[in-house]
Each structure stands twice: as structure tokens, then as C-alpha cells.
Amino acid sequence: MLAGMSETTNGHDFKALRKAALNLSLMGDDERSSMLMRMADGLDAARERIFEANRADIAEAEKKGLSDALMHRLVLNESKLSGALDSVRAVAKLPCPVGRVVEKRLLDEGLVLEKRTYPIGVIGMVFEARPDALIQIVSLAIKSANGIVLKGGSEASRTNETLVDIIRQTLGGAPFMMLLSSHRDVDTMLSMEGDVDLIIPRGSNSFVRYCMEHTHIPVMGHADGICCVYVDESADIETAVRVATDSKVQYPAACNAVETVLVHEKAASAFLPRFKKALDEYSVLIHADERTLEYIPLGNNVVKATEEDFHTEYLSMQLAIKIVSSLDEAIRHIAAHSSHHTDAIITQDERSKAVFFNSVDSADVFANCSTRFADGFRFGLGAEVGISTSKLHARGPVGLDGLTTTKWLLDGNGQRVSDYSGPDARHFIHEDLPL
């Protein structure tokens, strides 16, 4: 389909990448896991070289006057590198995600159907300033036997190139891995239908949205993270205050932090003053709707909310509060305003919980616990590629399984379809076999 495009004008050879990915998939899991251990050791032994490259990136970024947040992400220090290497070694020890039989059925005597997991093929990963993300992403790609096209933030280019160079040296080439450098390369990658099977962008909302709108390759990820906590009429007020506060303050810049708290009118007088007190300890700015202002007055970290506030991902110590008249109104608010990432109910009523679980159409729907639990590690998935808000393929925190596809393997001994049609047709057995 795009036969002529396998080699780009920049000289990137996508055909060779796919072949290398296939070779990676034909190895055993023990071989791939041993590559990961060697990769961790190789990076460990080259710490000084990595830090030197990172210092050069930082010096350049300081000259350019990068924001504090970006600088913070750009830094690769001892503890961040150690964390990344620990994670590589942990990924090596996870169960093999490919070659797993997920369905098995006897269609007829001697005709056995299996559905098995396989690598997706070539994954395009675009990530922001954090160079430790590169290490994590490469380890997930190797473990899942996928080819990987990497495009990191240009601020981190020296660090990223050094990391890739060390990994290549350690593994003796690593042809299943390609590092793109220029900004134009992102557009090249987005146009590589047939060469790249899946794009995973990590970065700002606007960047993720740009990727989704400029490619016909499937994109897995999330743009916004507007999460809601709804305090039901029957909520235990202490639980509501604990959970809603944690959902905001534990790490407000995360996509799974709460941005809007909805409060049932019958819980408002008990909940709101106590919640306000808890938030004051962290100087959280409250955008309160009109009815909320009856319980927590304007001034002292309280401003009046506009409609815009309920569509805003603050990513900081701010949140919006709205009083609703019913569970149904809360569910309708979430349908219209949440980004379908993570939404929680605080309730002691089993029926309200069931209605919320079944009616809220989000990747993660929680009851009586913090939205911040929406995370691959906390969910017990081992490692996480990211969080998907799309409904197809993988939804919510995505682990190694999300980097696999399946194939149907049918093993026979000469069966024809013509024998299963017409007046003397053989009948299928269709008996599920143990996996």
C-alpha cells in the first residue's frame, strides 16, 4: 500500500525495522528478558556518560529559559536513573505477554482453533522532555517483542541519543529500535500507515490531540484528564472528605487527579465546610458554583465558578465544586463534562453505586476510593505504557497486554469447507478446550 514509502527521505528504513521486530518476536522470552538485564547493566555502567549528556541538555535548556516544570522533567539524576533501571529489571521478570493462548476450541476431529497473543509489530512512541521515559518505553517494547520508533522532546536530544547509543552498544545493534530527532519526523511518522501499527503519544493535551487528528494510524492515549468525584446523598462524610482531598492534593499535576467535585444537595451542609477545611491545609483554590457559595463563602481561596471551569483540567491546586439535586444529575454532568478517564462516587448505598458503575461511561469508575488509584502499577499490571481513554483495544491503564494483538491459528489435516455444507454436511463440534 505504501510500498515506496518504507525508506523515508530522511533515510529511516522502516522495512528493516519491521524485519528486526519480527526477529525479536521469534526469540524466546528468556532471550528478550536477558537483553533487558544486559541493557540495565549497560546503562548502569555508563552513568557518568549519561549524566554528562544530560548536563549539556540542561545547560542549553537554561540558556533558552525553559519552565521549571519542564526543567524538572528534563533532569536525569542518580535517583531517577536508578528508578528507571529497577523498572527495566522488573519488566524483565514479568510473565511473557506474547504467545499466550487466550481461546482454544475443537472445531471438529483433528481441527483445532487457537487464538494466541502476538506483538502488534511497530509502535511509534512520542514522549515529552523526560529521558527516563525512553528507558521505560524501550524495555516495554523489547519485552512485548515490538519494533519501536522513538521521538523524544528536542530539549532532551543529547541525553536520548546517548541512551540509545549505550543500549545499541550493549545489545550489539538493537535494529528493532529507531530514534527520530527532528520535529518534521513526527509528521513523517504520523503518515507511515502500513509501516507503523500504533502511535502512543505522551505529552500535552494539544500534542496528543494533534496526533489523533493528523494520522490514520490508530492512536492510543488520552488527551484530557477531567476526573470527577461525586459525593452522594448517602456518603459517609469522613470518607468523602478523605477521598476527595487525596484525589486532588496527592499529586495535582497527574491526569487522574480530580478537577470537579459534585455534591448531592442533601450532603452539602455536612460535607462542604469540612472539605473546605481539608483543602485549606494545601491552599487549594475552589471554583464554587452559586449553590456551593451558600455553604462556603467567596474570598479566602474561594472564587465563583464559570461554566468553563467544569471543562477545565487545572493540573494544579485548584478544583471546581457544583451542587447537584440527584445521582442522575451527577451522571449527566459527568457524561457532558468528564473526559471519561476516571470518575468516582462516594456512597454507602449499594444501589447508587451499581447505577453509577453501570451508567458512567469512563475507563475507570470507582467507589469510595481516590481517583489517583487509576494507574498501571497500582492496578497490579506491572508496568504501564500509559492510560487510554479510547474504547477500542485497551481502556484505562495499559500494561504489556495492550502492546499485543492476536492471531487465530487453525491446525487441521486436510479439512475442506465443502464437507461442512450441502445435504450430507459434517457438523462442527465447537467444544472449548482447556487453555
Add this chain to the structure above:
Amino acid sequence: MLAGMSETTNGHDFKALRKAALNLSLMGDDERSSMLMRMADGLDAARERIFEANRADIAEAEKKGLSDALMHRLVLNESKLSGALDSVRAVAKLPCPVGRVVEKRLLDEGLVLEKRTYPIGVIGMVFEARPDALIQIVSLAIKSANGIVLKGGSEASRTNETLVDIIRQTLGGAPFMMLLSSHRDVDTMLSMEGDVDLIIPRGSNSFVRYCMEHTHIPVMGHADGICCVYVDESADIETAVRVATDSKVQYPAACNAVETVLVHEKAASAFLPRFKKALDEYSVLIHADERTLEYIPLGNNVVKATEEDFHTEYLSMQLAIKIVSSLDEAIRHIAAHSSHHTDAIITQDERSKAVFFNSVDSADVFANCSTRFADGFRFGLGAEVGISTSKLHARGPVGLDGLTTTKWLLDGNGQRVSDYSGPDARHFIHEDLPL
């Protein structure tokens, strides 16, 4: 995001459709299944009205001079309608595809995570002339509790409108179902990101490709069906002749029929003359590559193949044959030419089979049986929405499961993430629970 677009200029109310789909999902499976039985009975009782509408469509099509193939698809006669109604009743009896717990894990005492299946939401289905497809699609949508936007072929508009009218009368409204009529409506649907969650096009290659290239909504389906059968060096020749012949002649217009037969050079002299004899019974036209012509000469249903032939989906009593020097060459040919739908090896060598299974990156990979087995019913999936050649979400024959997504439900009693971090952090248990 597209809030203002829920009601189209044509007056279709997508917001009401989504709400109706949610209501459908909140019913029990018994209620949805009983709707299906009522729908089948209602259509059964209105046979004469349906045939009358269909006769009007046929009369109009005859005036316009539609092709025989299209006319054949357009006709809805007693036996086709009976088959469609049998299928509706069979779908009613299938296990419920939604609300199924597919993962369950104890994260900590009192903190239980479940991954459960849910309907995708609203599915846009575009299908060609066959009006019986409408009945099947509506039944799958109801069983999986999805809203459905239907766009049938304009040739069948009277029949489709009558079917929808009868279904609405029988079910007392059926607001989860919308029938589009104009050609412009397809483009409207393709632009309905946020209102339609998944597009499933069934029709010509060019139409499916058009859909894929003109929407940012995920599309599930297949454009081409170029399937290969490879006759290995170690093939049992009788098996090879039986299977390769069935793969072509049993129903040559199907997407899972073989278009290219690859023959190992060491099997050529034993296989090719016998294969030619078997194909001659069905007057199959062979496009033979140069080396093949050494075994089956030009003339008498044999023409010389061009490179184009190995990229062609004949959908008729024609196929291409090529001699290869190795299993590896066969695999490379398939990678470059097949549409990654269904490819088969004929071999008695376990190692060749394993290499073929692992290296061929297609939805269905078969050994020693006909490519025509690639079908939801034959696979034991009950009903089939279609066959997907994309690697994400669902691959190969897609049953009701492909119309579901998942949600992560986390049920706690006040847990905060802050308790799981810092020096006195609680540790996760992460114990998988029985489903």
C-alpha cells in the same frame, strides 16, 4: 467536544440515540433477548409487507439495469428471510456479552478491582444492497446493548425502511436504532466523532477504504481479501490439492477464498499437474508465473501471470500460482502481497508449520485446512459482525465480543493513595481473585 453537533442538519438526534443506547444497556440480558424473539416474530408476521417493499426495490433496480450480482444480493425471498429470522433467534440464545468480569484482583484489604465488559456505545454500520444484513446487524446491536446507526444501500431503501418500521412497531419505538437514507448521510456519520464510537463498513474494497480515509472514528473491517495457500516442500500432495481447490472453488466471491497459491520448487512436479486437473473441473483460470509454466503449459485455462496478479483479489474462478525456492521466500511473498486476512500452509513438517504460524502476520494463519474456514460461525463464535484485518481491538472473525469495551471498576472503603506512598507506605496485595 462536538456538543453542538449532536443534532445534525438532517434532524438526526445523536444525543437521544446515545441515551437510548444507555437505557438498552441498563436492561437485563433476558429483556434484550426477549426483544429479539419479539422482533423475529414481528418480522415473521409481516412477511407479505416486506416482500412487497422488496419487489418495488427490485422493479426499480431492473429499470436501472443493476448487475446480476447486485440483484442477487437485493432479493429478500422466503428462504433468505427465514434464515435471517433463525439467526435472530439464535443470537437471542447466545450468552450475554456484556457485564462479564474478565479480570478481578484484590489490591488491598477492602479494595477490589474488576475489569468488566460493557457495550461500546453507538456503532455506525454501513452495508451494501443485502437487506437481510439489516436484520442481522440490528439483532447483534440489541444483544450487545449498543446503539446502532444504519446506512444500507440505496437500492434497498424501501425494503430497509419497511424492516425498520416493522421492528419499531413490534418493539414499541426502538429509539436505539437510527436509519440513514441519503448518500450524504454517510459523510455526516463519518464526521460524528464523539457521537459514533465505531464504524463497521461492509461493502466493496473501495468503499471500505473510503470510510477508513475519511474519518477519525475507529473503523473495524477489511478492505482486501488476498489470501495465500503455500504448498511446502513436505506437503502431502493429496491434502494440498484438496485444500487448495476447496479454498478457491467452494465460494470464490468470498473474502476468505484463496487468490494466490505458492508452491515450493520441490513440490511443484508432484503438485501442479494434479492441482491443474482438479481446477479444470471448475474451469478455473490460472495465472501462472514463469517457473509454473514449466509444469502446466500455457493455453487451456492457463495464462502468464504479471506482477499485478499477485496483488489482485479475483473474487471469481481465477487464481495466481508462483513457485518459490523456500519457506522463507513464501513468508516474504505473503508479507509483501497478502492482505493479512487468511493465509495457509500445507505441510507435514512441524517446524515449517511453527515458523509459518509465528512469522506470518495475518488475522488467520492456518495449517492443512481450507482458508474458507475463516468465518465467525465456523470458528464457533455464534454470530459474526464481519472480519477485521486491523491489529487493534478485534482481529479476524468478530463476534459479539468485538462489540464490547471494558471498564475498570474499583470498589473501596475510603482508601487514599497517600497511604501507599512515603516512608510508612502500605503495600499492595495484588492478588488475582477467581472470576
